[in-house]
Each structure stands twice: as C-alpha cells, then as structure tokens.
Amino acid sequence: MAEEAEPEATALWIVERNRAALRRCAIERPNRGEVTVESAYGAISRGTEALVAAGSVPESEWQRMRAPFQEGAFPFPVKYGYGTVGRVVGGDEDRSGEWVFCLYPHQDRFVVPGEAAVPVPRAVAPERAVLAANMETALNVVWDGGILPGDRVAVIGGGVVGLLVGFLAARIPATQTVVVDVNSARAKVAGALGVGFVGPGELPRDCDVVVHASASEAGLASAIDAAGVGARVVEASWYGERTPSVPLGGAFHSRRLSIIGSQVGRVPAARAPRWSNRRRLETALGLLADQRLDALFSGETRFAELAACYGEILADPATLCHRIRYD
Numbered sequence: 569m570a571e572e573a574e575p576e577a578t579a580l581w582i583v584e585r586n587r588a589a590l591r592r593c594a595i596e597r598p599n600r601g602e603v604t605v606e607s608a609y610g611a612i613s614r615g616t617e618a619l620v621a622a623g624s625v626p627e628s629e630w631q632r633m634r635a636p637f638q639e640g641a642f643p644f645p646v647k648y649g650y651g652t653v654g655r656v657v658g659g660d661e662d663r664s665g666e667w668v669f670c671l672y673p674h675q676d677r678f679v680v681p682g683e684a685a686v687p688v689p690r691a692v693a694p695e696r697a698v699l700a701a702n703m704e705t706a707l708n709v710v711w712d713g714g715i716l717p718g719d720r721v722a723v724i725g726g727g728v729v730g731l732l733v734g735f736l737a738a739r740i741p742a743t744q745t746v747v748v749d750v751n752s753a754r755a756k757v758a759g760a761l762g763v764g765f766v767g768p769g770e771l772p773r774d775c776d777v778v779v780h781a782s783a784s785e786a787g788l789a790s791a792i793d794a795a796g797v798g799a800r801v802v803e804a805s806w807y808g809e810r811t812p813s814v815p816l817g818g819a820f821h822s823r824r825l826s827i828i829g830s831q832v833g834r835v836p837a838a839r840a841p842r843w844s845n846r847r848r849l850e851t852a853l854g855l856l857a858d859q860r861l862d863a864l865f866s867g868e869t870r871f872a873e874l875a876a877c878y879g880e881i882l883a884d885p886a887t888l889c890h891r892i893r894y895d
Contacts (some may be wrong), residue, residue, distance in 0.1 A: 573595065580874055605679075
C-alpha cells in the first residue's frame with residue numbers, strides 16, 4: 569500500500585522588498601491537543617505589514633516583532649501576518665466545523681495548538697471577525713488612555729486602529745469623541761461608526777485624552793496641540809526605523825502633558841494581574857458583533873491573486889482593512 573501523502577498548504581511570503589510570492593509547503597498532521605484550520609478569511613494589517621514588506625523593521629526589534637507562527641526571518645524572506653478566520657477541519661473532533669480566529673500568517677490551511685484557535689462568537693459574522701487583532705489593539709489603546717465617561721477625546725489618524733479607538737471611546741457614556749484625519753473620505757466611515765470627524769484645520773482643543781495613530785510627525789504635533797492641561801497623549805503609532813521629531817517646546821511642560829506608548833504585545837500593567845492576552849482577544853472578538861464595523865473594509869482579494877497585488881494594497885493610502893477571501 570502506498571504511503572499517504574503529507575498534507576500541503578499555500579502561504580504568502582514576502583520574498584524581497586515590497587514583493588510577495590505564494591509558496592507551497594507541507595504541514596504536519598495534528599497531534600493531540602492540536603487542530604487543523606482551513607482558512608476562509610484573512611485581513612491585511614496595512615500599517616505593520618507595509619513596514620515589514622519595506623524591510624523597515626529595525627534589527628533591534630526583530631525578535632519582539634515576530635508574529636505568532638511566523639516563519640523565516642527579518643528582513644526577508646518572511647511569512648508574516650496575524651489575522652485569519654477559518655473552520656476547524658481536523659484534530660479535536662468535538663471542535664469540527666467550529667469557526668475560529670487565529671493570529672496566523674496568510675496561509676490557506678495550517679495546524680496550531682487548540683488554544684491558539686479562539687472560537688468566534690455566534691453573534692459575530694466570520695468575515696468580520698478578521699478585525700479581531702485590530703480591535704484588540706484598539707482596546708489596549710483605550711485602556712492605556714484611561715478614557716472615562718464625559719471625557720473629550722481626540723483620535724489623530726483615521727486608519728483602522730484609529731477608527732476602532734474612536735468607535736470604542738464614543739460608546740463610553742457622555743464622551744465627546746472625534747477622529748481627525750487629512751483624508752476627508754474617512755468622514756463617511758467615521759460617521760458610519762457613530763464617531764465625529766474633522767480635518768486638521770478644525771483640531772479640537774483642551775481634550776482630556778488624545779490618541780495619536782497617524783504615524784506622522786505632523787500628527788504627533790497635532791496630538792500635543794489638542795491636549796488640555798494635565799492631559800494624556802497616547803502614542804499608538806509605530807514608526808519602524810524612523811525617528812520622528814517630538815515637539816516638547818512651547819507649552820508642553822507648562823501644560824504638564826503626559827505621553828504614553830501603547831503596544832498590544834503587553835496588557836497594561838494595571839490590568840495584567842487579571843487580564844491575559846487570551847481574555848483580551850476574546851473580549852475583542854465579542855466587540856465585533858456590531859454590523860457598523862463592516863464600514864472598515866475597503867476591499868477584498870482572493871488569496872490566489874494576493875501575491876500579484878499585495879504591494880499595491882499596502883501602498884494605497886485609501887486602504888483600511890483589506891480582506892482576503894480563501895477559495
């Protein structure tokens with residue numbers, strides 16, 4: 569009797585600067601405690617993946633920036649990504665057919681430990697659940713900001729994370745939340761999410777909390793300008809190899825401002841004794857039940873065609889969350 573062939577999968581690899589390719593690979597059969605997931609949807613996280621594709625991850629961050637289940641190494645070639653939704657098709661029979669979210673690179677089938685396949689709540693559409701990693705980041709930002717009822721909140725930068733921060737902040741009772749962005753087209757998306765929107769010329773002042781998510785020097789300067797006396801500025805951007813200028817002159821000190829970095833790799837210290845990353849991710853998934861969040865999808869590409877247009881998707885400033893659809 570001929571031996572049964574090893575199962576195979578196809579994955580997206582960034583093979584050189586701003587160039588991707590689909591590669592076939594063998595995958596293991598699931599061992600005890602593992603599951604096989606067949607991908608249905610994925611999401612491109614434009615900000616981080618654009619830096620990875622450009623080879624702009626600083627060498628000092630190569631280990632900290634490794635995505636779960638990443639293969640290869642920075643700068644290239646590397647299999648990167650962290651948003652996949654699919655069904656369990658092997659391993660634990662009790663979970664067969666279950667919709668799950670995994671922090672896994674762009675690949676059509678894979679094997680992971682069972683705990684890495686987080687169930688998608690029944691109230692959440694699987695095609696929307698690919699926003700889970702971005703929602704988890706936004707939730708962490710809101711925690712770091714310490715946003716409370718009645719606060720005046722400005723979010724500088726209307727990308728996916730910025731808009732999700734605005735969405736969450738606006739749901740806190742009595743907050744006055746506004747997203748600020750140079751792209752006026754983001755006003756429609758913000759409105760769909762129930763968040764106010766203004767351009768840079770209408771920058772709010774005397775805010776209690778300002779979140780900066782534009783990854784630009786001008787945006788950071790605007791965030792500091794918008795902060796009121798004693799306010800907190802949350803820096804949610806990641807600049808890769810760039811070293812932005814921070815305007816600490818003028819009224820920065822007299823207004824006694826605080827700048828805090830927010831990064832999803834760690835739960836804020838005040839919550840760490842009670843909140844695991846798993847609990848935070850499960851909470852983020854539950855927050856995706858709101859149909860208004862579909863406004864964050866700016867396009868969709870079949871996985872088989874992804875390598876050819878991956879660079880264009882990352883380079884297009886109109887890209888919000890670009891969804892991948894697996895065959």
